Amino acid sequence: MTLDPCDRCEELLQDFLDRTLTDVEWKEAESHLSGCDYCARRYKFEESLRRYVRTTATERMPPGLMDKLTELRRLDATA
Amino acid sequence: MSEPGPDTDARRIATEARDRLRFEEDALALADQVYRVARRLVGSREEAEDLVQETYARAFRSWRSFTPGTNLRAWLLRILTNLNVDRGRKIQRSPRTQPLEEGDYYLANKMASAAGEEALETDDVVERLSQDSIVNALSGIPPQFRDVVVLVDIGEFSYADAAQILDVPIGTVMSRLHRGRRALKQHLAEGAIS
Numbered sequence: 176m177t178l179d180p181c182d183r184c185e186e187l188l189q190d191f192l193d194r195t196l197t198d199v200e201w202k203e204a205e206s207h208l209s210g211c212d213y214c215a216r217r218y219k220f221e222e223s224l225r226r227y228v229r230t231t232a233t234e235r236m237p238p239g240l241m242d243k244l245t246e247l248r249r250l251d252a253t254a
Numbered sequence: 255m256s257e258p259g260p261d262t263d264a265r266r267i268a269t270e271a272r273d274r275l276r277f278e279e280d281a282l283a284l285a286d287q288v289y290r291v292a293r294r295l296v297g298s299r300e301e302a303e304d305l306v307q308e309t310y311a312r313a314f315r316s317w318r319s320f321t322p323g324t325n326l327r328a329w330l331l332r333i334l335t336n337l338n339v340d341r342g343r344k345i346q347r348s349p350r351t352q353p354l355e356e357g358d359y360y361l362a363n364k365m366a367s368a369a370g371e372e373a374l375e376t377d378d379v380v381e382r383l384s385q386d387s388i389v390n391a392l393s394g395i396p397p398q399f400r401d402v403v404v405l406v407d408i409g410e411f412s413y414a415d416a417a418q419i420l421d422v423p424i425g426t427v428m429s430r431l432h433r434g435r436r437a438l439k440q441h442l443a444e445g446a447i448s
Contacts, residue, residue, distance in 0.1 A: 182357075217358075220365065224380050229410075232392055244285055244310045
């Protein structure tokens with residue numbers, strides 16, 4: 176049984192963006208994407224989502240933690 | 255051949271002191287990046303701070319076991335994830351029924367019904383997802399899947415580094431990553447799309 180081409184493209188999405196597809200799969204995805212707005216939009220969305228997750232989920236180190244870590248180093252040096 | 259005299263000893267001690275200093279400085283320079291990953295592996299800022307401190311305490315004690323020239327950030331994260339598991343986050347082995355898993359287009363489809371098909375092409379459509387919803391969705395992923403998503407998608411570690419950090423085969427990293435990302439999108443789709 177063969178998958179619907181868009182279902183197949185959905186399966187390839189993560190590896191496509193991770194660049195872990197084989198050459199054959201890569202060509203398969205690219206040729207489908209070039210003619211399918213439905214899938215192309217969903218790929219574009221996934222790319223934006225990944226970037227967005229990375230930036231919004233990133234929280235800087237709280238002030239003071241660096242001093243505590245540096246302190247650990249001194250404590251250890253005297254041990 | 256003469257016995258190693260005080261001179262050689264002194265040189266050895268000086269070399270070791272220098273190596274150690276360099277190790278500590280390199281490790282401290284990565285603290286912010288280590289914290290960013292830690293913060294998403296655990297539930298609260300306090301826990302993340304504690305975990306990072308424990309990690310550095312252990313790293314400073316066992317700095318000799320680090321091989322210079324290898325990935326120090328991955329080495330630190332390996333200590334950190336081990337400590338995190340030791341802290342009582344037991345790996346779930348109950349034969350829990352797996353959640354019904356949606357495909358990779360699930361969130362995009364929901365977004366398209368809320369904002370229109372063309373909106374998917376815009377850069378700011380993702381901003382309909384609040385920061386809180388992202389953070390909550392991440393913490394809602396089952397831990398062993400979340401670890402991989404956090405390491406790869408937030409920490410920007412390679413599959414190989416993630417495999418080494420978590421001490422699992424690379425194929426396991428890939429399958430957990432794929433499933434973890436789908437779980438993330440499912441949580442987001444079921445949460446708030448404004």
